[in-house]
Amino acid sequence: MTRAALGALFGHWRRSPLQLVMLLAGLALATALWSGVQALNSEARSAYARAASLLGEAELARLEATAGGGVALEDFAALRRAGWQVSPVLEGRAELGGQRVTVLGIDPLSAPPQGAAGTALAVADPVAFLRAPWLGFAHPQTVSELSDPGFEILPSAAVPVGTVMVDIGLAQTLLGGLARPDRLLIHPDQPATLPPLSEIAPGLQRIDPGAEDDLAALTGSFHLNLTAFGLLSFAVGLFIVHSAVGLAFEQRRTMLRTLRALGLPLRRLVGLMAAELLVLALLAGLVGLALGYAVAAALLPDVAASLRGLYGAPVPGTLRFDPLWALAGLGMALGGALLAGGQSLWQMWRMPVLAPAQPRAWAVASARTLRWQGAAAVALAGVALALALTGEGLVAGFILLGALLLSAALAVPPVLAGIVALAGRGARGPLAQWVWADARQQLPRLQLALMALMLALAANIGVSTMVGSFRATFIGWLDQRLVAEAYVTARDEAEAAALRAFLKPRVEAILPVWRAEATVAGHPALVYGTRDHASYRDHWPLLAAGADPWDRLAEGRGVLVNEQLARRADLWPGAEVDLPAAGRFQVVGVYSDYGNPRGQVMLGLDQFVQAYPDAPRLQHALRLPVAEVPALLAEVQDRFAIPSTLMSDQASAKALSLTIFERTFAVTRALNVLTLSVAALALFATLATLSGMRLVQLAPLWALGLTRRRLAVLDAARTLALAALTALLALPVGVLLAQVLLAVINVQAFGWRLPLMLFPGDWARLIGWALLASAAAALLPALRLARSAPGDLLRGFSAER
């Protein structure tokens, strides 16, 4: 019995291979986009975990200077003398072998045994690691990228990509000579009685593992963005699956009724249909995983570059296969298929044996469904509004985004039905009236594809508007912010002093870029010493300011903070803030600081030098006529032999910033295009599946005197009209989405809010592409209709509809 029933069920797919392909393609694409994004996230997270495990820092507490600026040697010595088992670590970015890398300095003799560093050290001569001619370790990928670093570097997979692990003595040299250890790792095994930290080194604070923003937390918003996109793509893909399963159910309704009438128990029939769905889901899931792996492998280099550029996160550019990821992807495929096919299974479960073979009574069911969809759309819009007014945090932001998109998608069928009904009332000729009436009748079958199209278009418009607004703001901001014509960094303090003396008569102004790390209002931040100069007064982009902010900064009576810190710590003009070692200051202004995840404070130069005497004073911005920049940089290079990587002109600095910006959004753009492609496929799948049913519906009109060609043109025009209306609906939703991304998600994820800018040209182009895709999707069924043989149409006169 089961075998016979299975044969009958599968017979449908044999006779409708295109429908089967669309079902599999929808699920495979949904799985591919979701699992592709998850592969990217998982690769990045495992890279962060590897970085944390190198020194066992995920499990170890550490000591850091409360005021920032590193741990003083005296404090380290005092702790060791008092019996504290601590090990110094120095970490910083430096140019090495032609690449910008993270230099990680450790003391191999006192390093805790928890980390993977020991694994690397075990294979080499420890003495060679401790003294000249020196020895270092790096990831094989990093080793291959470095050309002549000046000492031997051995490959070790234990070291994160982009990091070179060396002895702390060498690290100090590489990082500018006077750099202090930035943390002391506390061994888990300490003597029973230890004098308290406050007595020995009151300037240090203990930080427990996981207590502070680490790399994973810092990059969390980036990954959440990716996950949200993956979920959106998955949802759009599920629309295809739901549509294909629903149509297959409708087409098999007569056969299912017959099977039951012939004695197949309902439970067995539903079980077989569920099993059929799961087998198809498994097949599609496997294909989707392979595609997802390919998508992730293609996008990973851009993601890795973004994460390195934005956060200095050590993510390799190559992908590894993780069985857990594959299992999770298959789980999503199976779950998604059951979710998409659940409604059909439920309908089957509830269908009486003698149910009419015709599809549901259209007029009744359609009106009821439209009412339900309209009510749900209004309710979700209410949720979105409530969240917009009262919600806080990134998760609330994404729920707002989800509610907004779902509400808009659910509103598509009732709104389209209303527009089409109005158009039908206004239509004069019988054909125009029929076209609109037919469009209304086709809506329930096309609605899923149109909803998918709306979601994809709104996401595209929203994201492209957000990226466009960000880009325009960012470029304007760069023009203001990168006001200096050249930037030069010395390798040590002696060289820096000599450089300043050399440059003084040759440039209009030397603006120090000196900074120290500090914890400000509970948040990690960088404090910059700022010279009073017209370059800042005339160009620095202030978002909010009190009276005379630059005068008050120059006089040491106030500080400026960046937008990120202002939003995180609620530090707006008029507020007061404690700067470790420098004192209490009033915030006199807030400046925009795009592309930087960390907080920043601008302090007057005199106060900075006084409060942070040991901060490196190596980097300088130079003001001089643009035409003189190449000659000056060449002169500096000749005189000081400073590597070209430590010098840049304004154009190079802007180009570098823009490159990082473009790569950051390359992934978003790629996912956008993929999502739109999936939506176009959903429309094509639905129209292709419906085309067989359409012949039966259009045959009477042919019999009444309309040519096949005219019917085909009208049918394609109807599809295009619905797609165009959907696209027009997507426009305001997309702009609203952009506003949420700019004013809510960006603020929560990155700490900055951007102005909304409108790009009608881009939108017109995007809608044009969507209409072209819809026309392409409508073309095949229309051609099929135009070329259909009279016999095919005549069969329609006796078929069940």
Next chain:
Amino acid sequence: MPQPALTVAHLVKTFATGEGVLRVLDDVSLQLDAGQSLALTGESGSGKSTLLHICAGLEPADSGQVHVAGQAVTGASDSARAALRRGAVGLIFQQFNLIPSLTVGGNLAFQARLAGRHDPAQVSALAHRLGLEALLTRYPEQLSGGQQQRVAVGRCLAARPALVLADEPTGNLDEATGDAVLDLLLEVAADAGAALLLVTHSPRLAARCGARIHLRAGRLEAP
């Protein structure tokens, strides 16, 4: 002298099958004048529906001629045949084939409007005569079979065709309803002066037409 509503001369139609060529219509000729009704009977597969489809320009013939109201159907272009169906021919099918997206009122007026002969007063009168006045705002799926076929009859006759081609119009209805629908069809067609070619299996229904012919293995013979 008025043109005959339908002239069929030496019509031949064959179909290729797995077992060779099947001659479905073999030298069929007939004529039907305005206001006449003719019943066409025959076994299943005898070619009745094929003859009707060729007369309507829905299917091409291998040879022979068909003229409707003096206009050639065979040999005409696709668009010319479509124009003929809009203006001169009215079709009624066993499966009703109403347009599901239009209301009863919309269906009744549809073909007349396509033909450019829409007369609201006439459509109203037809609706009254066919007992459809109370159903004008309903959709086809909300009607019974008999009601749907009455709408199909009204749609066809509202366009005032010269020739009505009805293919088993009562085949899906019970005897009483079928009789009532046929009564209406014969009456209204006669009043409109339209010729009626009725394809049916039923000798009882065929007997109610003015004339009767029988198709056996593709050839016409006396009943």
